Amino acid sequence: MASLLDVALRLGIYVPLEAEEYVKSELAKIFDVSDEREMGEALEYHCEENPSELRRILRSILREWRRTRAGDLVSLSASPPVAQVSRSLSNASNWEESFAESLLFDVIEHGPYILVVAELPGVKRNELDIQLLENSLYVKVNSKNCKLRRYVSLPDRVEREPMEISLKNGVLLIRLRKRP
Numbered sequence: 408m409a410s411l412l413d414v415a416l417r418l419g420i421y422v423p424l425e426a427e428e429y430v431k432s433e434l435a436k437i438f439d440v441s442d443e444r445e446m447g448e449a450l451e452y453h454c455e456e457n458p459s460e461l462r463r464i465l466r467s468i469l470r471e472w473r474r475t476r477a478g479d480l481v482s483l484s485a486s487p488p489v490a491q492v493s494r495s496l497s498n499a500s501n502w503e504e505s506f507a508e509s510l511l512f513d514v515i516e517h518g519p520y521i522l523v524v525a526e527l528p529g530v531k532r533n534e535l536d537i538q539l540l541e542n543s544l545y546v547k548v549n550s551k552n553c554k555l556r557r558y559v560s561l562p563d564r565v566e567r568e569p570m571e572i573s574l575k576n577g578v579l580l581i582r583l584r585k586r587p
Contacts, residue, residue, distance in 0.1 A: 409451040417454060418462045419576025421526040424513050426472045433468045512546075512559045521583045523559055528577040535574065537581065539567060544581065 411431055415422045422430055431446065438449040453461040515522040523544055527535075529552055536547040544559045565583040573580045 409447050409454065411446070411450060414450045414454045414461075415465055416578065416580075418458055418465065419578060420462060420465050420469070421524060421578040422465070422469065423526075424515070426469060429472050430465070430468050433471075434464070437464065512557065514559060514562060516562060516585075519585050521561055521563060521565055521585060523561075523579075523581040523583070525579045526577060527553075527574070527579050529553070530574065530577065530579075532572075532574045535572075535579070537570075537572060539565070539570060539583070544583075546579075 411427060411434070412422055434450070435441070435446060438446065438453075440446050440449050450461070512523060512525045515524065525546070527548060530548050530550055534548055534550040536545075536549065538545040540558075542561055542564065544561060546557045546559065548555050561583070564586045566586055569584075571580075571582040
């Protein structure tokens with residue numbers, strides 16, 4: 408039985424772990440299913456029979472989740488004066504920093520591995536600089552459309568080699584082996 412995250416990755420869509428329950432609940436309404444088994448069967452069926460439609464549905468649900476999430480974050484913080492907002496929007500480095508912070512990097516412990524998954528739309532492999540530091544991963548993107556740097560804390564020490572990196576359909580996947 409296929410899981411939501413497996414099917415989404417096969418379709419080239421990154422579902423952040425914190426969005427998984429929201430996406431499942433929305434898909435349950437769309438597919439009219441009531442349990443995990445039915446959900447898995449529906450995902451598998453739609454992935455095989457009409458992957459482009461399932462891709463469109465997942466993207467739509469994730470857009471709504473991000474919009475809702477952004478609205479929640481805005482409502483929790485005090486709104487800055489308009490002049491301050493316009494100054495920060497005109498300052499490119501501030502925008503890049505806020506964009507880098509808004510990118511979702513999931514760090515997942517999976518058996519003897521640590522997986523780092525991120526959504527980097529429009530970025531090519533040759534535009535990435537990835538370095539493994541002592542307890543973190545440094546990711547730098549240098550493209551025409553995007554320039555950013557991000558440090559990702561790792562929950563455990565990892566082996567320096569081999570580090571497996573894949574970038575497919577805007578989803579970056581880095582697999583690191585934990586130190587014994």
